Amino acid sequence: MTAQPMEEIVLTFKGTRGSTIPLEADPITPDVLQLKFRPEIERLPLYHGNEQVLLGDFFTVKGERSNQIRVQGDLSLVKNIGAGMQAGRIVVEGNIGMHVGARMSGGEIEIHGNADDWAGAEMTGGLLWIKGNAGNRAGSAYRGSKYGMRGGVILIEGSGGHEVGGYMRRGLIVVRGDVEDHTGARMVAGSIFVLGRLGARTGGGMKRGSIVCFHTPDMLPTFRLTSTYTPLFIPIFLRSLQARGFSVSEVQRARHFTRYCGDMAELGKGEILVCQG
């Protein structure tokens, strides 16, 4: 008899038993879990430091054979959830550790909490929606990599850390709150929207791509003011975000943007668009 696929797999985190060593949970992706029955899921190997453990040691498992995963608990020390995923959906109910959705190429991750550093790093597709704050280098490149994010969408409802979209090659990052320094540093293409305030050196070293700001950033001297006009792609993106459920109502009527091109120390075909109302 063939078992019917469950609607959702629910993984409830039991905690790290007082340890501050992070748990590396790479197998928690829909691609892996959707083919497995509950005992197989519980036997999946994870790493806790240099020790190999079983998923069932740290999570209680309900459901099986589904590409819809719900992860519950304070997962601040759980890394790599959804890393490399290609399809399906993960909902995280709580904070999540580093590298969530890193190198993902499809599917959706929704985090009802904060995400630590490297969220969506080098992702190539899919949607990563962080309802809280993101740490540093969301959508960025790992050290030594040529490119950061190369496709997909990262939506951050809270604030972002340093180097959001660093070395970005393609895709869209939207941050409703503030971001720290080096946003879009050395980006090659793609779009970053920041509805809040920006830290220092925004767009430093960028070759191409767009950084759309709704507060005036401290502009590097290697960016040149070109004109104030109405870039139509901005209302297109804002309307789509609103329709998707990511509220941008406070900026939806923005029409006039001042365009700075740069970084002239590099190729100079990038742009920072600053909203003028």
Place this chain on the structure above:
Amino acid sequence: MQLNGVPIEDTYAEAFPAVGARVLITAEDERWAREAAQSFTGFATSVIGCGCEAGVEGVDPGETPDGRPGVSVLIFAMSKKGLHDQLIKRVGQSVMTCPSTACYNALQGESWLSVGGKLRFFGDGFQFSKVLHGMLNPAGGRARRFWRIPVMDGEFVVEDRFGVAKGVAGGNFLVLGEGLQASLQAADAAVKAMRRVPGVIMPFPGGVVRSGSKVGSQYKFLTASTNTAYCPTIRRQVQSALPDDVGAVLEIVIDGLTPEAVAEAMRVGIHAACREGIKGISAGNYGGKLGKYHFRLHEILKSGGRT
């Protein structure tokens, strides 16, 4: 069969398969969107003479991608290549040139043609592309690429690819009136009613054509010539199809994205045209040997537009 006392001839319109695209033109205000649409659809009455048939769709395009006023245009050609050529020329020469406009695909097609992807080179290396990820696209989950081409009033935004769908070209009916005034008023009323049908255009001036044609000619170099059977001034010199009390005939040609849309447009058009001074309604065909689609007038009127 009669409608409002007007005899409906038991005949059919013969129409042909075509490929079509729907182009949404937006601008700062409706006037400039209409200017661009008018230019885009200019000299596009017949594929034989113009390479395509195009017209402004009568229905409101609703919400546009950039939130500005917009006008929806349909364009049809006999082949994908022909349509591609016309789209590039017309978007490039009639929309890109028009102040403040932007140009979007508005058809979930069966296949795709690169339009913005060709026109982008006008940007001379300063063009930008922006991709709206499929997850943010409410219409079908398909990623959409927009090209931003720097122009003298700012930027021209044009969508990378336009959808192509199989359509129908050459649906038609003839309004046989006692004189020119009666035929004009009836044809005008018909076109007004037909413009409320989504997915159709009437590509001739004002939606009406007076120079209906037949296949062939006495001249070897001419493949089509005036429809002598429906020309009242030579009715005694040819085998005329006109009753004696008919003084002027006008034809309404319909192109549509589906046969159902064409049939519905014909139905509402014929209803609107059957008024005082009209002596009959007929349709143009080629004996049924050339066109894939046959729109039988009686069936359309009985079935409420369904074929």
